[in-house]
Amino acid sequence: MNEYRYDNQTVQGFILSSIFWGVVGILVGLLISMQLWAPALNFTPWLSYGRLRPVHTNGLALGLGVGAIFGLTYYVVMRLCRRPLVFPRLARAQLWIFNLAIAAAAVTLMMGKTQSLEYAELEWPLDIGVVVLWVMFAVNVFATIVKRREEQMYVSLWYVIATVVAVAILYLVNNAFIPAGLWKSYHAYAGLNSANVQWWYGHNAVGFIFTTPILAFFYYFLPKTTGLPIFSHRLSIVSFWSLVFAYLWTGAHHLVYTPLPDWIQTLAIVFTMFLIAPSWGSVVNGYYTVGADWSKMRSQYLTKFFVVGITFYGLQTVQGPTQALRVVSQLIHYTDWVPGHVHMGTMGWVTMTICGSIYYVIPRIYGTEIHSEKVANLHFWLVLVGQLIFSITMWITGIQQGAMWKVMNADGTLKYTFMDGLVRNYPYWHTRTLGGIIFTAGMVLFVYNVLKTIQKGKALQASQDPSPAPAAA
Amino acid sequence: MAGAIYRKPVSFALMATVAVLVGSVVTMAYPMLRPEMHPRLDSLKAFTALQLAGRDVYQREGCVNCHTQTVRPLRSEVVRYGDYSKAGEFYYDRPFLWGSKRTGPDLAREGGKRPDAWHYKHYANPQSIEKKSNMPKYAFLAEARLDPAEVASHMRALGLAAAPEELAALAQKTEMDALVAYTQWLGHAVQRKAGGGALDLAAVNPLGDSPHAIARGQKVFADNCTACHGDEGHGVPEVAPDLLDDSFLGEKPDMPDGAWFALIHDGSDAKGALGRKGMENGGMTAFGGQIPDDDIWAVISYLRAQMAHEKKEAPTMEKVEHKGQERKP
Amino acid sequence: MSDIPDTAEAMEAKETSRTLPLGWRLLFWGLIAWGAAYLWLYTPATSGWSQAGEYEKATAAPAAARPAK
Structure with missing residues (x-):
């Protein structure tokens, strides 16, 4: 369709790497979900819950999440700029360093080398690696955008730019550590500041890894798969700017009822609630876009990935802000409700949208069709059901835990011991593992489908044209 | 904001940077300058x-x-x-x-x-x-x-x-x-809860030895006490003393109800007041507030019943033998 | 799959001046109004509220007078 040679190999490399680390992260997730009800599964110190949980979160956030973000962003940027990457070899080097870094991250975390800050566990030598990767990414993205052949920057590019800028600031500030050895360091901030900086980072890592780039893909791949243009440009604008402005105020909602000064907590709660508006701006934009022709839900199998994805984004962005309210936080903070919430976002919104995007991209690279729509549909239903089982059981048990911790007798004593509450979690934790298994089964089908499509594409390529590098859509 | 900015990536990136920095400065950077973010209790000790x-x-x-x-x-x-x-x-x-x-x-x-x-x-x-x-x-x-x-x-x-x-x-x-x-x-800088206040050694167990109280006490004991004092109340070596043994009572073989209550309610904090030496690092947990006062009395009823039971079980046993017995928790 | 071209013009609806949905505008301004009120009510410097003060109040009242939460 056009004359440029896009660097599809690097895009595919990142996608395959991301899938690989995704599978690893999900399997580790299954194991730690079982360790919660079967402590005998803490086989060795390396495989104990306390060390594996960060392997699960980092494996999926950095491995699956950031890997897919690198690959899909390059895909989207090249097309929206109508030119190849300015530095294709830099991107190739970035792919290798990315995989080395994630492998090193997994190993060092299992060794217990950790900064003990959620989503910033990696010790300082690996932090440097992450910064290098991000600089490589930023250089390529910005250079390509600056030298683009399409004058107007589409919405997806706005979100890409915001992601690149915000993650850089967040990561550098929170990972300021005092080295105390090659694999040991202490946070540059102490006590309240350590907490405040960490959750400013922690919450916005969610914002700028699990929200803005995924929105970039949503805004790109939804019109591409459905053939329907985005409903409102103005809504895109208002949502974008209010989202990136409001997000950075909200971190302290993770610290409600801690010794952090009240005014910071209150400010965070206010901006967190406000975030419902820009988030729902994208939800409304998505719904009205598909609303122009709902039959696409039936005729185009990928539509439902994006519609269900944005639906969970909408639920997530109402549930999350509600949790920040003091009266709700009292009950559900520190309980299993919170993992239930997180997994609706990661399994329901992020993974769903990434999978939909990959299903779109991989066949395009080879100018072919997906291996099997039937398998893709089955994958869709399995991950949907698995995620719902997971989230809903965690919400129930979270409320139960929170209530049991709070209930008091008339004489001012506690009704339940901590163990009373813990024991009641077991049936729900069993069910959660079941949900995880169903989700994993769906993801296995996804991997199978993608690999089969690549195989088919390669065969097609070999039969058509002995010279490499096909032109893509 | 119409139009132009979306054609100028550098200006756009700068604007996005400013947008993310405003909230960061107000809620994260600025607080660092305020003394309320660097407080230190006088009682707080640095790590050894x-x-x-x-x-x-x-x-x-x-x-x-x-x-x-x-x-x-x-x-x-x-x-x-x-x-x-x-x-x-x-x-x-x-x-x-x-x-x-x-x-x-x-x-x-x-x-x-x-x-x-x-x-x-x-x-x-x-x-x-x-x-x-x-x-x-x-x-x-x-x-x-x-x-x-x-x-x-x-x-x-x-x-x-x-x-x-x-x-x-x-x-x-x-x-x-x-x-x-x-x-x-952990938590050393804040005075531990002093418990229920003044010790009342004259307090008498209102539940006495009613079978209902003993049964209740047995359940409360099983839920809260066996972890340290063993299933039967015979203690766990190196962890917590035998509660049924006279040696625990030291010089005062028949500790009054009020002293029992104070020890359970206020934990080690009550030991000083009772003239007994506590353990250097921690000791008895203060259960006051965690379990109702009535349940504390029930535990005392249960322990007294157990003591009486033990005395009856081993009337012929020499006191020395009794002391030297291997105790299983 | 009929692809629409990779241009900002093609990927978004032509009517860029389309007004925002009323429900969404209500949500947007409503949350700002709510936020202003909440900020005033729960900032110690403006209302005197504090979480420590709230705790003191909760523990000062007789236990029986409060519904179990």
């Missing part, structure tokens, strides 16, 4: 080398994934754990370890609550104390010796002082010793 080594172990094993270290100012929480966390308690915490999930209980007030021996036993095998606990076993910590040079470099990085002999002594310590020392450090 051994305690810091323990904190390093706590970090390495990812304890923060399941345990919080901040008590919220909520009524039920203060009753369960102790006074709510104060800003000035975290001056030395780099990073903070408040956590975000309580798969296990909060530990902010754990120091001084229980004897060292309880922690050694519990860390090595949590299920030996709480059968249904899902905590992993950390017995391997007792095998790992500390490296004084490494701990010294960690102390230096934090600007904390340690005498050479203090560091040298670490060579004899294990990671388990360090973790227990750190556990006992």
Whole structure:
């Protein structure tokens, strides 16, 4: 369709790497979900819950999440700029360093080398690696955008730019550590500041890894798969700017009822609630876009990935802000409700949208069709059901835990011991593992489908044209 | 904002940067300049080398994934754990370890609550104390010796002082010793709850020896006391004393109801008032507020019944033999 | 799959001046109004509220007078 040679190999490399680390992260997730009800599964110190949980979160956030973000962003940027990457070899080097870094991250975390800050566990030598990767990414993205052949920057590019800028600031500030050895360091901030900086980072890592780039893909791949243009440009604008402005105020909602000064907590709660508006701006934009022709839900199998994805984004962005309210936080903070919430976002919104995007991209690279729509549909239903089982059981048990911790007798004593509450979690934790298994089964089908499509594409390529590098859509 | 900015990537990126910086400065950077973000309680002690080594172990094993270290100012929480966390308690915490999930209980007030021996036993095998606990076993910590040079470099990085002999002594310590020392450090800066106030030795058990009270007491004892004092109340060696043995009562073989009540209600805090020496690191937990006063009396009814029962069971046994008997918890 | 071209013009609806949905505008301004009120009510410097003060109040009242939460 056009004359440029896009660097599809690097895009595919990142996608395959991301899938690989995704599978690893999900399997580790299954194991730690079982360790919660079967402590005998803490086989060795390396495989104990306390060390594996960060392997699960980092494996999926950095491995699956950031890997897919690198690959899909390059895909989207090249097309929206109508030119190849300015530095294709830099991107190739970035792919290798990315995989080395994630492998090193997994190993060092299992060794217990950790900064003990959620989503910033990696010790300082690996932090440097992450910064290098991000600089490589930023250089390529910005250079390509600056030298683009399409004058107007589409919405997806706005979100890409915001992601690149915000993650850089967040990561550098929170990972300021005092080295105390090659694999040991202490946070540059102490006590309240350590907490405040960490959750400013922690919450916005969610914002700028699990929200803005995924929105970039949503805004790109939804019109591409459905053939329907985005409903409102103005809504895109208002949502974008209010989202990136409001997000950075909200971190302290993770610290409600801690010794952090009240005014910071209150400010965070206010901006967190406000975030419902820009988030729902994208939800409304998505719904009205598909609303122009709902039959696409039936005729185009990928539509439902994006519609269900944005639906969970909408639920997530109402549930999350509600949790920040003091009266709700009292009950559900520190309980299993919170993992239930997180997994609706990661399994329901992020993974769903990434999978939909990959299903779109991989066949395009080879100018072919997906291996099997039937398998893709089955994958869709399995991950949907698995995620719902997971989230809903965690919400129930979270409320139960929170209530049991709070209930008091008339004489001012506690009704339940901590163990009373813990024991009641077991049936729900069993069910959660079941949900995880169903989700994993769906993801296995996804991997199978993608690999089969690549195989088919390669065969097609070999039969058509002995010279490499096909032109893509 | 119409139009132009969406054609100028550099201006756009600058604008996005400004947008993300406003909230960051107001809620994250600016507070650092305020004294309210750097408070320090006068009673707060810096880590010793051994305690810091323990904190390093706590970090390495990812304890923060399941345990919080901040008590919220909520009524039920203060009753369960102790006074709510104060800003000035975290001056030395780099990073903070408040956590975000309580798969296990909060530990902010754990120091001084229980004897060292309880922690050694519990860390090595949590299920030996709480059968249904899902905590992993950390017995391997007792095998790992500390490296004084490494701990010294960690102390230096934090600007904390340690005498050479203090560091040298670490060579004899294990990671388990360090973790227990750190556990006992937690929450030391805030006075533990003084319990129910003045001791009333004249108080008499209102429940007496009613069968109902004894049955109730047995259940309460099983839920709250057996972890340390054994299933039958005969104690656990090195952890907690035998409650049915006269030797526990020392010079006062027949401790009055009021003293029993004070010990259970206020824990080790009551020991001083009773003229008994407490354990150096922690000791009896204060159950006041955690279980109703009536249940405390019921436990006393139960223990008195057990004592009477034991005396009847072994009337012929020599006192010396009785003392020398192997006790199983 | 009929692809629409990779241009900002093609990927978004032509009517860029389309007004925002009423429900969404209500949500947007409503949350700002709510936020202003909440900020005033729960900032110690403006209302005197504090979480420590709230705790003192909760524990000062007789236990029986409060519904179990």
